[in-house]
Amino acid sequence: MSADLNFKITYRNFEQSDALNEAIKKRFSSILKKFYNRDLMVNVVLKKTNLAFMEVSIHLPNFTLVASAEDKNFYTVLDKLKAIVREQLRRNKEKLHDH
Numbered sequence: 001m002s003a004d005l006n007f008k009i010t011y012r013n014f015e016q017s018d019a020l021n022e023a024i025k026k027r028f029s030s031i032l033k034k035f036y037n038r039d040l041m042v043n044v045v046l047k048k049t050n051l052a053f054m055e056v057s058i059h060l061p062n063f064t065l066v067a068s069a070e071d072k073n074f075y076t077v078l079d080k081l082k083a084i085v086r087e088q089l090r091r092n093k094e095k096l097h098d099h
Contacts, residue, residue, distance in 0.1 A: 004039045004040075005025070005028070005029050005032060005033075005039075005040050005042055006039070006040070006041050006042065007021075007024065007025055007028075007042045007043075007044065008041070008042070008043045008044070009021055009024060009044045009046070010043075010044070010045045010046070011046050012045065012046065012047040012048070013047055013048045013049065014046075014048040020046070020074055020075075020078075023075065023078060024044055024078060027078055027079075027082045028042055028044075028056070028058075028082070028085065031082060031085055031086050031089065032058070032089075034089075035089045035090075035093060036060065036061075038061070040058060040059065040060065041058070041059045042056065042057075042058050043056065043057045043058075044056050046074060051070045051071060051072060052070060052071060052072065052073050052074045052076075052077050053068065053069075053070040053077070054068065054069060054070070054074065054077045054078065054081055055067070055068035056068070056081055056085065058085070060092070062092075062096070063092065065085065065088050065089070065092070067081055067084040067085055067088065068081070069081050069084065
């Protein structure tokens with residue numbers, strides 16, 4: 001049985017994009033499934049000002065991971081966030097194994 005990832009994606013100041021929704025789900029699903037085999041809630045907020053801003057919060061069993069980034073476009077921001085989230089998940093797993 002595979003875990004379900006539930007995404008809540010909120011757009012502020014601009015129209016929702018199906019392509020961007022799919023990219024968000026695909027990138028975060030690939031990372032999260034490597035670290036957790038359970039149902040998770042993933043909240044993503046996208047804001048368009050002068051720059052593209054994105055914040056992700058993921059409710060995990062022992063903590064809530066929150067990360068944000070901004071850049072010229074949302075796909076660059078998404079790649080930055082993917083790296084940040086992967087690193088935080090890796091560090092959290094190591095901390096759990098050390099205890």
